[in-house]
Amino acid sequence: MSNSSISIQAEVANGTTTVEExxxxxxxxARRQKDLNCFITLFEEKALEQARRVDHKIKxxxxxxxxxxxxxAVKDNIVxxxxxxxxxxxxxxxxxxxxxATVVERLMAEDAVILGKxxxxxxxxxxxxxxxxxxxxxxxxxxxxxxxGSSGGSAVAVAAGLADAALGSDTGGSIRQPASFTGTYGIKxxxxxxxxxxxxxxxxxxxxxxxxxxTPAITARVLEVISxxxxxxxxxxxxxxxxxxxxxxxxxKGMRIGIPGEYFQKGxxxxxxxxxxxxxxxxxxxxxxxxxxxxxxxxxxIAIYYIIAxxxxxxxxxxxxxxxxxxxxxxxxxxxxxxxRTRSEGFGEEVKRRIMLGTYVLSAGYxxxxxxxxxxxxxxxxxxxxxxxxxxxxxxxxxTPTTAFKLGEKTDDPLSMxxxxxxxxxxxxxxxxxxxxxxxxxxxxxxxxxxxxxPSFNEQVLFNCAQFIHNLKLI
Amino acid sequence: xxxxxVIGLEIHAQLSTRTKIFCGCSTAFGAQPNTQVCPVCxxxxxxxxxxxxxxxxxxxKMGLATQSHINRRNIFARKNxxxxxxxxxxxxxxxxxxxxxxxxxxxxxxxxxxxxxxxRIHMEEDAGKSIHDEAFVSKNETLVDLNRCxxxxxxxxxxxxxxxxxEAAAYVSKMRQLVRxxxxxxxxxxxxxxxxxxNVSLRPFxxxxxxxxxxxxxxxxxxxxxxxxxxxIKRQADILDDGGEIIQQTLLWDPDKNEARAMRGKExxxxxRYFPDPDLVEVYIDEKWLDEARKELPxxxxxxxxxxxxxxxxxxxxxxxxxxSRDVADYFEQTLxxxxxxxKTSNWVMGEILRLSxxxxxxxxxxxxxxxxxxxxxxxxxxxxxSQSAAKTVFEALVKEDAPVAQMIxxxxxxxxxxxxxLEKIIDRIxxxxxxxxxxxxxxxxxLLGFFMGNVMRASQGKADPQKVSTxxxxxxxx
Numbered sequence: 001m002s003n004s005s006i007s008i009q010a011e012v013a014n015g016t017t018t019v020e021e022x023x024x025x026x027x028x029x030a031r032r033q034k035d036l037n038c039f040i041t042l043f044e045e046k047a048l049e050q051a052r053r054v055d056h057k058i059k060x061x062x063x064x065x066x067x068x069x070x071x072x073a074v075k076d077n078i079v080x081x082x083x084x085x086x087x088x089x090x091x092x093x094x095x096x097x098x099x100x101a102t103v104v105e106r107l108m109a110e111d112a113v114i115l116g117k118x119x120x121x122x123x124x125x126x127x128x129x130x131x132x133x134x135x136x137x138x139x140x141x142x143x144x145x146x147x148x149g150s151s152g153g154s155a156v157a158v159a160a161g162l163a164d165a166a167l168g169s170d171t172g173g174s175i176r177q178p179a180s181f182t183g184t185y186g187i188k189x190x191x192x193x194x195x196x197x198x199x200x201x202x203x204x205x206x207x208x209x210x211x212x213x214x215t216p217a218i219t220a221r222v223l224e225v226i227s228x229x230x231x232x233x234x235x236x237x238x239x240x241x242x243x244x245x246x247x248x249x250x251x252x253k254g255m256r257i258g259i260p261g262e263y264f265q266k267g268x269x270x271x272x273x274x275x276x277x278x279x280x281x282x283x284x285x286x287x288x289x290x291x292x293x294x295x296x297x298x299x300x301x302i303a304i305y306y307i308i309a310x311x312x313x314x315x316x317x318x319x320x321x322x323x324x325x326x327x328x329x330x331x332x333x334x335x336x337x338x339x340x341r342t343r344s345e346g347f348g349e350e351v352k353r354r355i356m357l358g359t360y361v362l363s364a365g366y367x368x369x370x371x372x373x374x375x376x377x378x379x380x381x382x383x384x385x386x387x388x389x390x391x392x393x394x395x396x397x398x399x400t401p402t403t404a405f406k407l408g409e410k411t412d413d414p415l416s417m418x419x420x421x422x423x424x425x426x427x428x429x430x431x432x433x434x435x436x437x438x439x440x441x442x443x444x445x446x447x448x449x450x451x452x453x454x455p456s457f458n459e460q461v462l463f464n465c466a467q468f469i470h471n472l473k474l475i
Numbered sequence: 476x477x478x479x480x481v482i483g484l485e486i487h488a489q490l491s492t493r494t495k496i497f498c499g500c501s502t503a504f505g506a507q508p509n510t511q512v513c514p515v516c517x518x519x520x521x522x523x524x525x526x527x528x529x530x531x532x533x534x535x536k537m538g539l540a541t542q543s544h545i546n547r548r549n550i551f552a553r554k555n556x557x558x559x560x561x562x563x564x565x566x567x568x569x570x571x572x573x574x575x576x577x578x579x580x581x582x583x584x585x586x587x588x589x590x591x592x593x594x595r596i597h598m599e600e601d602a603g604k605s606i607h608d609e610a611f612v613s614k615n616e617t618l619v620d621l622n623r624c625x626x627x628x629x630x631x632x633x634x635x636x637x638x639x640x641x642e643a644a645a646y647v648s649k650m651r652q653l654v655r656x657x658x659x660x661x662x663x664x665x666x667x668x669x670x671x672x673x674n675v676s677l678r679p680f681x682x683x684x685x686x687x688x689x690x691x692x693x694x695x696x697x698x699x700x701x702x703x704x705x706x707x708i709k710r711q712a713d714i715l716d717d718g719g720e721i722i723q724q725t726l727l728w729d730p731d732k733n734e735a736r737a738m739r740g741k742e743x744x745x746x747x748r749y750f751p752d753p754d755l756v757e758v759y760i761d762e763k764w765l766d767e768a769r770k771e772l773p774x775x776x777x778x779x780x781x782x783x784x785x786x787x788x789x790x791x792x793x794x795x796x797x798x799x800s801r802d803v804a805d806y807f808e809q810t811l812x813x814x815x816x817x818x819k820t821s822n823w824v825m826g827e828i829l830r831l832s833x834x835x836x837x838x839x840x841x842x843x844x845x846x847x848x849x850x851x852x853x854x855x856x857x858x859x860x861x862s863q864s865a866a867k868t869v870f871e872a873l874v875k876e877d878a879p880v881a882q883m884i885x886x887x888x889x890x891x892x893x894x895x896x897x898l899e900k901i902i903d904r905i906x907x908x909x910x911x912x913x914x915x916x917x918x919x920x921x922x923l924l925g926f927f928m929g930n931v932m933r934a935s936q937g938k939a940d941p942q943k944v945s946t947x948x949x950x951x952x953x954x
Binding site for chain 2: 077078079085087092095097098099101196197198199200201203204205231232233234235311312314315317318319320321323324325335339359362363364367371
């Protein structure tokens with residue numbers, strides 16, 4: 001049976017342990033490591049109930065789903081019916097979703113147990129998880145440091161052993177950057193691979209749900225379950241989904257590895273650069289060829305990303321107005337006052353900053369200069385990647401220019417925070433698939449990742465590469 | 476009046492699709508508030524729109540019927556504004572590249588047929604309904620009904636080609652006829668499935684520059700369109716006469732008080748921040764799709780009216796009334812197929828059928844008497860089976876209970892007496908009973924023929940064939 005390829009599932013299948021036992025251990029662990037602040041909601045009873053249902057199936061010898069035995073955490077911007085979804089924001093105070101996201105339905109259908117909803121930067125806006133109305137998440141490698149963001153809670157759930165895998169969302173690096181900071185695998189699949197139905201939108205043309213896990217195999221297994229066309233999401237692709245986890249081949253023979261010069265410039269931590277180059281030579285030793293590639297639009301990527309993402313966000317976040325759900329300001333004078341005060345009180349600083357930016361770039365008289373121009377550059381950037389992928393199978397680079405920074409270190413400097421995404425935003429702008437693979441630790445013991453990028457729906461090559469690096473046993 | 480009136484109309488037509496434009500909720504009118512909603516049309520966090528293709532198809536038909544240019548690439552855009560009945564904080568609409576552009580509609584006007592330009596037709600979703608003024612809403616409170624939210628609309632924007640209230644009314648009337656012919660909208664203005672906003676301005680004759688316009692809203696019938704525009708023309712003319720200036724504003728027509736009032740709240744210049752909706756993919760209309768829509772187009776009212784005149788020899792008046800709605804025209808043609816007599820059929824349809832349809836508030840096609848049955852009845856009159864007056868009785872009976880016409884005539888005992896012998900017997904008796912009148916007739920008072928006709932018909936209980944009676948009477952009275 002294929003589930004046995006993942007050892008935890010094998011243990012559950014052969015009765016060494018039960019799912020219920022595993023859930024209890026995770027719940028104990030979550031309580032013990034409460035200070036990490038990684039969950040916003042824990043489903044204690046519900047998770048145990050789900051676990052018992054799976055255990056019952058196993059005992060009865062029934063066929064179990066592809067995720068049987070695995071316990072997952074879900075970022076709190078993905079909705080589950082009749083449970084709270086906060087998006088890390090005060091504005092969704094006491095909001096329970098009336099429906100369940102497609103990805104969660106797919107997890108449940110394959111017998112996954114959902115342990116809880118993870119902390120995040122408010123509406124997925126941030127790179128440190130300090131923008132949460134529920135307080136910052138701490139990096140388990142050193143609690144003075146940030147775990148990265150915006151999917152910090154999901155990354156830490158996996159890194160601290162509080163879940164087997166976790167769903168995150170990635171709009172400009174929100175999975176890969178925290179994966180890098182926490183030493184986990186984090187994949188953002190190609191745009192359209194996974195349904196966004198039930199993911200609270202930040203930048204709709206950039207958002208993708210992806211997976212964190214501690215091994216390439218589990219990452220691949222969860223991704224293959226949540227992938228595939230969904231009639232409820234017009235932007236989800238009608239492309240076949242391979243059984244990624246079944247066919248991982250850590251074989252570098254004949255692989256052409258693109259090395260983009262633009263990603264190895266000033267600002268990059270020399271230790272990270274050295275490690276990435278070392279990994280590339282390991283690949284060459286194993287039969288790969290390193291090919292220099294050029295991605296000339298890279299220098300504009302951050303700028304156009306912050307135009308497009310904020311423009312979409314300014315519109316996407318209009319629905320949080322206090323009329324139908326969530327927070328509503330007390331005793332409003334009139335409708336305008338209700339909107340203004342609800343939104344002023346409900347949104348945090350970074351969200352307000354981005355709504356204003358986005359509103360500005362879409363305004364009459366500025367639309368062409370900002371949004372329209374950004375869309376043109378976005379097309380050029382995508383063409384640049386198309387050209388590069390004509391010469392290579394994947395593009396390797398660091399995931400982040402540095403390892404994790406200290407809590408509070410960048411909160412007053414949004415620009416330096418935005419530069420965290422310098423290597424990751426392009427994959428979102430071009431719709432590529434990309435993964436962050438644990439690649440080592442710095443002298444302080446803080447992890448960092450190496451990023452592999454591939455064309456839209458070629459996640460398989462990313463898993464192959466991840467497995468190869470995994471086998472190098474760098475951490 | 477010394478001013479030229481310039482009017483452009485924006486018509487919103489709710490498309491009569493079964494489900495909403497971006498979700499599977501019903502579009503039926505009149506349900507309990509907030510019962511025809513789902514997470515998608517409520518704009519719940521994380522939901523996404525999925526386009527109902529029928530909407531595109533219907534808009535396409537409208538474009539073809541107005542001779543518009545069809546844009547093959549269709550992009551939906553977000554129109555951003557805050558309002559309590561707009562759950563997402565934006566309306567999904569079209570901005571650049573609407574589905575149709577540069578069409579026209581012909582309307583009857585004083586100077587004959589006039590071509591009114593159509594700037595654009597685009598698809599969009601309707602918003603919900605805010606309720607402030609009803610008795611059950613307390614002060615400082617607004618209730619919101621989102622059943623209408625996401626009902627598909629097309630917005631039809633005319634060129635400022637209309638030159639008066641009557642033309643505007645004719646345009647709306649024509650447009651309503653057209654959407655009904657196409658079967659894409661029920662055209663009901665009271666229920667709001669067809670809504671009309673008017674941009675009205677005045678300028679001195681000969682002036683090229685447009686005057687400052689005002690926008691009139693809330694005109695829920697064609698009569699009110701005409702009234703409201705006339706009201707606004709007079710209001711503007713009075714201001715201009717006094718040397719005043721028109722303020723650009725939106726006015727709400729109050730049909731009870733017959734006046735237009737400026738809308739509550741200040742009129743900010745809205746910046747809707749349109750941009751392409753990233754949740755929806757581009758829709759491409761290919762040749763095949765266009766062909767399908769073209770094939771589904773019915774014969775349009777103007778063409779049909781002309782054909783009724785040219786080929787069926789009907790008077791213009793008849794043709795106009797019969798083609799006013801597709802349903803009646805269809806009924807007429809189906810009846811004609813059996814009866815074979817256009818004018819007689821027209822009389823029946825314009826008379827009895829329209830009366831019944833109005834009485835029962837049903838389309839002709841839904842009446843209990845089918846066109847085939849009516850055709851049979853007309854044929855029975857033509858063939859002398861029954862008299863015209865007996866036919867009315869048979870008609871009423873057929874409305875109540877369907878049966879073959881011959882059987883119904885039999886049942887009612889209304890078969891016309893055409894038998895010479897039988898008729899002669901009655902006529903002889905009547906002449907014998909009225910010797911004085913017969914004498915007078917013979918002396919030249921031929922007007923008395925009517926007197927004898929009446930008596931014979933009465934005596935036969937209306938079953939005598941009047942034509943034959945008349946011939947026989949003349950013969951017998953002159954001998």
